Amino acid sequence: MAKPFASSADLGEKRQSLEVLADGVYALTAEGDPNVGAVEGEDFLVCFEALATPVAAREWLTRLREHTDKPIRYLVLSHYHAVRVLGASAFGADVIVAHDKTRALIAERGEQDWASEYARMPRLFKQPESIPGLTWPTATFSDRFTIDLGGDRGDLVLAYCGRGHTEGDLVAWLPRQRIMFAGDLVESQAALYTGDAFHREWSAGTLDRVASFGAETLVGGRGAVARGKAGVDAAIAQTRDFLTVMLREAGAASTLKEAFDRTHRALEPEYGAWPIFEHCLPFNVSRLWDELHGVERPRIWTAERDREVWEELQS
Numbered sequence: 528m529a530k531p532f533a534s535s536a537d538l539g540e541k542r543q544s545l546e547v548l549a550d551g552v553y554a555l556t557a558e559g560d561p562n563v564g565a566v567e568g569e570d571f572l573v574c575f576e577a578l579a580t581p582v583a584a585r586e587w588l589t590r591l592r593e594h595t596d597k598p599i600r601y602l603v604l605s606h607y608h609a610v611r612v613l614g615a616s617a618f619g620a621d622v623i624v625a626h627d628k629t630r631a632l633i634a635e636r637g638e639q640d641w642a643s644e645y646a647r648m649p650r651l652f653k654q655p656e657s658i659p660g661l662t663w664p665t666a667t668f669s670d671r672f673t674i675d676l677g678g679d680r681g682d683l684v685l686a687y688c689g690r691g692h693t694e695g696d697l698v699a700w701l702p703r704q705r706i707m708f709a710g711d712l713v714e715s716q717a718a719l720y721t722g723d724a725f726h727r728e729w730s731a732g733t734l735d736r737v738a739s740f741g742a743e744t745l746v747g748g749r750g751a752v753a754r755g756k757a758g759v760d761a762a763i764a765q766t767r768d769f770l771t772v773m774l775r776e777a778g779a780a781s782t783l784k785e786a787f788d789r790t791h792r793a794l795e796p797e798y799g800a801w802p803i804f805e806h807c808l809p810f811n812v813s814r815l816w817d818e819l820h821g822v823e824r825p826r827i828w829t830a831e832r833d834r835e836v837w838e839e840l841q842s
């Protein structure tokens with residue numbers, strides 16, 4: 528029987544858990560759906576990630592408002608993917624912060640990415656008509672962006688670690704609490720999406736820089752919060768292993784289809800049951816195949832190209 532396209536048949540509601548990671552530091556995880564977070568400043572809030580629609584974002588904000596009523600000054604976007612950014616209008620933030628390259632990617636391929644992700648993951652797009660349009664960052668940076676949280680709360684540091692899940696991922700780092708929000712650069716017991724990735728850089732220097740912060744709590748893009756140094760190390764190691772296996776298996780293949788079959792066979796025993804594994808793999812291998820054959824930047828995914836790759840590899 529043919530596999531249903533991407534996550535189009537995954538319509539069951541996921542249970543969301545709001546966790547207080549430290550005084551004024553919140554994470555909302557959702558059994559493998561995209562994670563979000565928030566950090567309290569002395570008299571303002573920083574929100575991390577915006578979810579797929581304003582209606583989905585408002586549900587998160589309703590839960591957050593049980594803990595704090597501070598106004599949202601900053602909305603931080605880890606990268607350009609639609610399911611992370613299109614809920615932005617619900618936050619009413621003064622400033623929307625992202626990496627320079629994220630802004631450029633939204634301009635270049637934001638519309639196509641929106642259509643692609645909507646077809647791949649319809650469940651995440653709660654009331655899609657509530658999206659007013661593309662989300663435009665109002666402050667961008669290339670290396671570091673530091674937010675003074677005020678009082679004795681220390682800083683929130685937004686940092687670029689190199690190309691990885693996309694060209695423009697950032698991590699958000701709380702040095703005092705040693706907590707990191709890593710976006711999709713690290714997944715914890717969830718499959719990786721690498722359809723817009725730079726596998727070689729991500730698996731080496733970029734993850735090395737993420738690890739160098741020495742986080743003791745890490746919120747990845749999907750999956751459970753990684754706790755303790757051992758938990759953080761394990762999440763980073765899982766992410767690296769997933770990429771390393773992909774590189775090894777696709778690198779030994781002589782056709783795209785063989786690359787898919789080899790990669791699937793090698794990853795499936797360990798990662799096959801993790802969220803979005805089957806959904807992601809055709810898109811992942813398609814991009815990796817390009818990368819290994821000299822295509823520098825990821826090709827733009829469109830709803831049509833998604834279906835073609837799915838038909839070719841996963842049916």
Ligand SMILES: [Zn+2]
Nearest residue numbers: 606608692711
């Ligand atoms: Zn992403």
